[in-house]
Amino acid sequence: MPSGVRIGCGAGFAGDRLEPAVDLVERGELDTLVLECLGERTVAAAALRARDGSGPGYDPLLRRRLLPLLGPSARHGTRIVTNAGAADPLGAARMAAGLARDAGVSLRVAAVTGDDVLDRIDRSAPAWEDGLPLEAHGELVSANAYLGADALLPALRGGADVVVAGRAADPSLFLAPLLERLGWDPRDEHLTASGTLVGHLLECAGQVSGGYFADPGVKDVPDLANLGFPLAEVGADGSAVITKLPGTGGRVDTMTVAEQLTYEVTDPAAYLTPDVSLDLTGVRMSPAGTDRVRVAGARGRARPDRLKASVGHRAGFRGEGEISYAGPGAAERARLAGEVAVERLGGRVRTRVDLIGDTSGGSGECRLRVAGIGPDRAGAEAVEEEVTALYTCGPAGGGGVRTRSTEVIGILSTTIGRDLVEPVTTYVGKGAQ
């Protein structure tokens, strides 16, 4: 067993930058690169795309993301683990295998499926968000259980170079390669907690290395335009140093790590993943050189009995429209325009009015935004139409109308028994033989 593992994060969300991942693989001497590309609503949107045939069921950016990565990954022996398979991990894995073949590199590609539980969730179970039964929220379009590290381990133990999953929990994407490479026992709650902490700190990529942090004059970040993405040096004992590559922008220090430590954590004493209940309250940070922070003190307790599942449902249609006013009286004219639009919509949709810009009665620019949500597309389009009509029928001097409307997919949370979730590993392409 190695005494330590270097693991990096090359994407923290579906829209993340492409090139920092390439830099990490080329210079990072990484064992594993994780690409975290899936939000709660991205998987529901992907399921709808796959169903209506309007696009791939996997992350539409994945192809561009992998294209410059596969060659360097093969050359450096860096594995890639991603959840960008979204609603179609098999399709994504086949695409990746095709890219590898075209590039003339030999990579063993595996898909991990089994997170899609739309056919087996309990539709009468209450949603966490409002306590009402799932089925009371209209048509359910997707349901995905959060797979844990145990679902990813067979592919890694089987020698996969690229592992493409769908809804795996973000920290599990990191924990699984650590378990596999360092020979950790998944039942060891201390090590599982330590690996989960590393995953939690890295999962949003640049958010721990100086992204989402700069506040000029108060919290400055060098060379933000060339933000380096993070990696961790993880010891066999679970200790870890969070850092980034030399020569990249950004910063890693106890301030940036502290902001990410509790990001999106609703209970720091019990951060639940499929793998462990992580207690962050004893975590300590210490500087360990330039752009290096040591973290320790994660505690673990038994993993939850049931898996969380994220359920997408049709939640109506939202329309938005904006128009600008400027000069003396701009805010008053914008306010009047909003009143006109809302009166004409007449309660057909639930509306919100925002005035953006100079709302103090000065002579600057004030932009009106009207948003409305309702059960049918026509209501959302009515918001667009009423804001557009303000050009000639509204107050003086309105310009720059922009409108759009979209179907809204709401996300509900529930749980599902582990016995109902059966992860499957499938090798595709050349590596399948």
Add this chain to the structure above:
Amino acid sequence: MNVRLRDIAHARAGDKGNLNTVSVIAREPRWYPVLCEALTTERVRGALADRMRGPLTVHRLDAVHTLVLVFARAPEDTVTTSLHLDTHGKTLATVLLGAEVPLLP
């Protein structure tokens, strides 16, 4: 004597469904007791009244001088169904940093 929260703390917001989190981190250890005293439901609601519903839960992480604030938003104010411009509620951290808080006597 009051100080602006931004002068003694930094912060980051996150969301889970219609729950909002705001991590507030003392810039120096000596400001941590000030944060613990100052970040009451009333004061946080005063800053975030547009989005915050229900009570405030405050979790303490003494080892890293961090408070994690958790509160609900309206049931319809989730990242996908919200009518707010910032559907995530990510801007709430910096809004809160604009609040004035009393230094300990």
